[in-house]
Amino acid sequence: MQLNGYKIIDRHNRPNTSQRVGLRAIFVNDGVFQDPYEISSVSIFAASANVSPCSVLGSDGLISSSITPLMSFEASGATLTSSENFNASKYIPVPTASGIYKNSDGDFVTVLDGSLSLSGEYNEVPIANSASSVQEYLDVWTVRMINGSNYQTFINEFKLYCRK
Numbered sequence: 001m002q003l004n005g006y007k008i009i010d011r012h013n014r015p016n017t018s019q020r021v022g023l024r025a026i027f028v029n030d031g032v033f034q035d036p037y038e039i040s041s042v043s044i045f046a047a048s049a050n051v052s053p054c055s056v057l058g059s060d061g062l063i064s065s066s067i068t069p070l071m072s073f074e075a076s077g078a079t080l081t082s083s084e085n086f087n088a089s090k091y092i093p094v095p096t097a098s099g100i101y102k103n104s105d106g107d108f109v110t111v112l113d114g115s116l117s118l119s120g121e122y123n124e125v126p127i128a129n130s131a132s133s134v135q136e137y138l139d140v141w142t143v144r145m146i147n148g149s150n151y152q153t154f155i156n157e158f159k160l161y162c163r164k
Contacts, residue, residue, distance in 0.1 A: 001109075003101060004091040008111055011158035017132055018163050020093060021112040023139045024103075025154060033106030038079040038144040039086075040151060042100055042110045043069035043122065047136035047157060054155075056140060062151055063140060070130040070137070072122035073110040075100045079144075081108075095119055110139075114160070134162050 001010050001022050008022035009015040027036050043063055045056050058064040076099055078085040086102040093113055098120030100110045112118070118129040131137055141154040 003103070003109060003111065004088050006091065006093055008109075011156070014161050015158075016114070016163040017134060017160045018114045020115060021158065021160070022109045023112060023156070023158060024107065024109045025141050025156065027106040027108070027143075027145075029145075033104070035081045035102070035106055035108075036143040036145045037081065037147050037149070038151075039075060039081055039100050039108060040079050040142040040144070041122075042073040043140045043142070044071040044112065044131045045069055045138045045140065046131070047138050050138065056138060056155075057153060062142060062153060069122055069127070069140075071098075071112065071118065072120045072127055073098045073100055074121060131160070134160055 001008050008020040010022050015021040027034055050056055056063060056067055076085040086100060088101040088103060091097060091101050093116060095116050095118055097113060100108055102108055112131060114132055120127055136157060136159045139156045142151055144151050
């Protein structure tokens with residue numbers, strides 16, 4: 001897969017710990033690709049630290065305040081997916097490249113870049129990427145599907161493999 005001309009490895013293609021891993025989320029409504037209204041964040045958690053994927057969530061269905069992610073991504077201060085901050089042309093592999101990017105309608109990606117000392121923010125606090133070992137992970141997308149709706153979470157899984 002390519003993002004702004006840079007090669008990234010899809011989560012399903014056995015990415016290793018030192019590669020740029022594309023964590024994609026595809027949103028479909030009635031068989032049509034559709035952008036959510038807002039994407040608040042994408043947070044990474046170790047799957048082994050959770051009894052089930054839902055254990056990272058609080059009683060409100062959002063990320064629990066008692067657990068800190070290994071990495072967090074946001075779209076440079078804007079959550080509305082219509083914002084230019086989601087434009088894929090803004091992706092450049094630098095240590096602060098912790099954004100969320102739109103590939104096409106309903107298709108969004110963030111890049112967990114193991115080739116850099118990647119950092120982002122979680123609750124406005126800087127966070128260094130700690131998702132860098134060989135294991136299984138969860139990526140939790142916090143989105144608002146339509147204007148005025150509640151935030152909801154979408155949980156995906158991926159695994160990082162040994163470098164060959």
